[in-house]
Each structure stands twice: as C-alpha cells, then as structure tokens.
Amino acid sequence: MQSENPFIADFTKMMNSAAGTLAGMGREARENARERFKEFMGDMDFVSREEFEAVKEMAANARAEADALKARLDAIEAKLNAAG
The missing domain is CATH 1.20.5 (Single alpha-helices involved in coiled-coils or other helix-helix interfaces)
Structure with missing residues (x-):
C-alpha cells in the first residue's frame, strides 16, 4: 500500500x-x-603449522634416539659393574 x-x-x-x-x-x-x-x-x-609439525617430529626422533642411547649406556654400565 x-x-x-x-x-x-x-x-x-x-x-x-x-x-x-x-x-x-x-x-x-x-x-x-x-x-x-x-x-x-x-x-x-609465529610459525606455520607445517614448520611446527616438522620440529615436533624432529624432537620426537631426538627423544627416541636419546632413550635408545641411554638404554645402551645402562646396559654397558651394567656389564662393567657385573665384571668388576
């Protein structure tokens, strides 16, 4: 209207x-x-998501390698202590 x-x-x-x-x-x-x-x-x-994921993966790999090396070192020390 x-x-x-x-x-x-x-x-x-x-x-x-x-x-x-x-x-x-x-x-x-x-x-x-x-x-x-x-x-x-x-x-x-800020970093991109891709950069963050890459660094996160590198850190996880480094942590796994450090854990493996620690286990080897503990085994070597145990052998030395058992022999000595």
Whole structure:
C-alpha cells in the first residue's frame, strides 16, 4: 500500500538511505578491524603449522634416539659393574 503523503515517502527514503549507510559503515569497520588484526599478527613471531609439525617430529626422533642411547649406556654400565 503506497502512501500519498510526501512526508512519509521522503522519510522512508531517508531511513532506507540511513540503513544502507550504517550497513556500509559496519562492513568498513569490520574490514578495518580485520586488517589491523592481520598487521598485529604479522608482527609476531609465529610459525606455520607445517614448520611446527616438522620440529615436533624432529624432537620426537631426538627423544627416541636419546632413550635408545641411554638404554645402551645402562646396559654397558651394567656389564662393567657385573665384571668388576
């Protein structure tokens, strides 16, 4: 149902324009916040997931090797103590 009152028609146009402007401002604020967050995170020393997984695997391998060497050393010490 359309209104014949020009005041209501103008008011409706103004409200629609204001809603569009507010929506645009909201999008722009989100974009700016996202960009600031990216800049903030870029300044920090983070590693990628791939780098983290590679270092984690290297640490696990080093730990397993250290455990194996300790077991060998314990066996050698046990033989020396039994012989001496």
